[in-house]
Amino acid sequence: xxxxxxxIKYSKTRFALIIxxxxxxxxxxxxxxxxxxxxxxxxxxxxxxxxxxGIVLADESNLNINMSMFPKEQxxxxxxxxxxxxxxxxxxxxxxxxSDEESKINVTFFGIDKEEFIFPEVVEGEExxxxxxxxxxxxxxEEEGIEIGDELSLAGMxxxxxxxxxxxxxxxxxxxxxxxxxxxxxxxxxxxxxxREEEIISAIVVRSDSEELAxxxxxxxxxxxxxxxxxxxxxxxxxxxxxxxxxxIGFLVLIAAMIIGIFIYVLTLQKSSMLGVMKAxxxxxxxxxxxxxxxxxxLSFIGVFxxxxxxLLTGLLLPATVPYQNNFIFLASITxxxxxxxxxxAFFSVxxxxxxxxxxxxx
Amino acid sequence: MKLIELKDxxxxxxxxxxxxxxxxxxxxSVEEGEFVAVIGxxxxxxxxxxxxxxxxxxxxEGNVFIREDKFSELDEKxxxxxxxxxxxxxxxxxxxxxxxxxxxxxxxxNKIEKSKLDEDKVQNLLSELGIxxxxxxxxxxxxxxxxxxxxxxxxMYHNPxxxxxxxxxxxxxxxxxxxxxxxxxxxxxxxxxATIMVTHDERLTDYCDAVYTMxxxxxxxxxxx
Numbered sequence: 001x002x003x004x005x006x007x008i009k010y011s012k013t014r015f016a017l018i019i020x021x022x023x024x025x026x027x028x029x030x031x032x033x034x035x036x037x038x039x040x041x042x043x044x045x046x047x048x049x050x051x052x053x054g055i056v057l058a059d060e061s062n063l064n065i066n067m068s069m070f071p072k073e074q075x076x077x078x079x080x081x082x083x084x085x086x087x088x089x090x091x092x093x094x095x096x097x098x099s100d101e102e103s104k105i106n107v108t109f110f111g112i113d114k115e116e117f118i119f120p121e122v123v124e125g126e127e128x129x130x131x132x133x134x135x136x137x138x139x140x141x142e143e144e145g146i147e148i149g150d151e152l153s154l155a156g157m158x159x160x161x162x163x164x165x166x167x168x169x170x171x172x173x174x175x176x177x178x179x180x181x182x183x184x185x186x187x188x189x190x191x192x193x194x195x196r197e198e199e200i201i202s203a204i205v206v207r208s209d210s211e212e213l214a215x216x217x218x219x220x221x222x223x224x225x226x227x228x229x230x231x232x233x234x235x236x237x238x239x240x241x242x243x244x245x246x247x248x249i250g251f252l253v254l255i256a257a258m259i260i261g262i263f264i265y266v267l268t269l270q271k272s273s274m275l276g277v278m279k280a281x282x283x284x285x286x287x288x289x290x291x292x293x294x295x296x297x298x299l300s301f302i303g304v305f306x307x308x309x310x311x312l313l314t315g316l317l318l319p320a321t322v323p324y325q326n327n328f329i330f331l332a333s334i335t336x337x338x339x340x341x342x343x344x345x346a347f348f349s350v351x352x353x354x355x356x357x358x359x360x361x362x363x
Numbered sequence: 364m365k366l367i368e369l370k371d372x373x374x375x376x377x378x379x380x381x382x383x384x385x386x387x388x389x390x391x392s393v394e395e396g397e398f399v400a401v402i403g404x405x406x407x408x409x410x411x412x413x414x415x416x417x418x419x420x421x422x423x424e425g426n427v428f429i430r431e432d433k434f435s436e437l438d439e440k441x442x443x444x445x446x447x448x449x450x451x452x453x454x455x456x457x458x459x460x461x462x463x464x465x466x467x468x469x470x471x472x473n474k475i476e477k478s479k480l481d482e483d484k485v486q487n488l489l490s491e492l493g494i495x496x497x498x499x500x501x502x503x504x505x506x507x508x509x510x511x512x513x514x515x516x517x518x519m520y521h522n523p524x525x526x527x528x529x530x531x532x533x534x535x536x537x538x539x540x541x542x543x544x545x546x547x548x549x550x551x552x553x554x555x556x557a558t559i560m561v562t563h564d565e566r567l568t569d570y571c572d573a574v575y576t577m578x579x580x581x582x583x584x585x586x587x588x
Binding site: 009279281283 | 417446447450452458461462470501
């Protein structure tokens with residue numbers, strides 16, 4: 001590290017530029033990761049919130065909860081350690097006193113029973129007591145300025161609901177969730193399908209005490225049990241989106257390795273006559289190689305951590321509408337991955353160092 | 364004591380189908396405290412001679428001894444180690460590392476052998492060479508003469524047996540060149556080194572105990588003037 005650090009201190013501009021590039025790449029990678037994670041979260045947050053193991057959907061729904069419906073009494077056909085009925089309906093709402101296009105919000109209604117385990121924790125306001133009362137995701141207040149007591153009217157229907165409480169982390173398909181009771185849910189979903197006598201639900205969320213849902217049984221041919229993770233990866237667009245971001249991030253990490261590797265390689269080539277002299281003096285290749293690797297480590301360490309700092313700072317300043325979210329496990333693993341691949345890139349140059357002939361220093 | 368000795372050392376190169384004898388069989392030795400010069404035109408085999416002594420290449424035949432230890436039969440890695448311990452190089456273009464101060468050039472030696480920098484030794488050595496006030500300067504801040512003095516300090520610091528100087532005055536004017544060679548001669552005596560200087564400038568040989576001429580791979584000792 002002696003040589004590595006002395007050289008960085010001596011050629012400040014040159015190394016500042018290299019570190020600058022590393023910072024920018026690291027920043028981009030971290031930021032994309034934050035966005036990818038945030039977006040993925042907004043798809044699945046309300047599902048993770050259930051802390052469930054499995055979900056029962058109608059057999060013909062092809063794991064699409066929007067296409068799944070069956071009578072509520074079929075919950076008795078399911079055996080599981082805990083179960084909760086869930087009705088899902090997407091809808092468009094608008095503050096009751098407004099009528100312009102701008103104020104319309106895409107939401108998903110979750111019809112639930114107060115006594116069942118998927119009932120959300122209310123962080124502000126109260127739980128719903130009667131029909132047409134809803135608990136909403138807090139983002140409705142943060143992004144749309146809606147407060148407790150506000151009335152929302154449903155687009156295309158003569159129906160308004162009242163916000164009585166807020167909960168956190170309740171997003172589904174990148175939109176806020178409104179929780180309501182089953183009777184209200186029946187009214188909302190009936191809008192598209194006409195009156196039905198029986199109560200219809202979309203899914204039964206289950207918890208299981210054994211692995212792989214072994215203790216969950218359905219006594220109905222129309223219903224199927226899926227694990228929660230299978231359900232999440234089949235959310236419309238979810239897997240495609242996670243893969244897209246994953247590929248981008250993976251390539252960026254590789255590109256970062258190549259760029260740092262090339263920089264270090266060019267620097268090593270530039271220094272080759274000096275390195276030849278050092279080798280003539282009897283300084284071993286391994287000492288010089290260690291110094292090259294050490295220098296790369298220093299450069300990537302400084303660059304990556306500065307990039308990380310900038311990302312965290314940006315995260316604080318972003319408006320709530322940007323789906324950016326930090327996940328410290330991801331950040332930590334990308335930090336170490338970036339540093340590891342950068343150092344791996346420097347191994348290109350080790351060969352050059354080994355091949356430098358000290359004879360050339362004399363001739 | 365012979366600090367360096369060459370016994371029947373010969374070096375040949377293969378150039379296509381021709382075999383070139385760069386160094387004809389040579390016997391040569393330098394005692395401690397002895398300062399010898401090797402002069403000769405370029406292409407005469409001077410460099411080959413110097414690099415064989417320095418262990419940068421091995422002789423085709425014969426052996427090189429340092430402090431009476433066989434040197435030329437060690438493998439590459441051990442030779443590098445021996446070179447580091449026993450040979451101080453002074454090269455024509457200064458062999459200083461551009462991003463290290465004069466003091467750090469010496470400190471690097473300590474770093475490699477994982478020992479502590481001896482402040483007194485550095486101070487004494489640099490003031491001996493008249494550059495102790497330049498301790499914290501980078502090579503780019505030094506004049507040619509000062510650079511070569513710093514290179515001498517670097518070569519001497521590790522207390523090697525042999526100092527090899529390859530055209531150490533090439534980039535200097537006459538006055539500076541004499542000054543550097545004088546210092547080299549003085550330090551050789553005082554520190555009991557065996558110093559071999561390769562040069563093309565015959566005027567500088569006044570300070571030397573013996574002068575050899577290299578011509579077409581043959582090394583001959585000159586008669587003292």
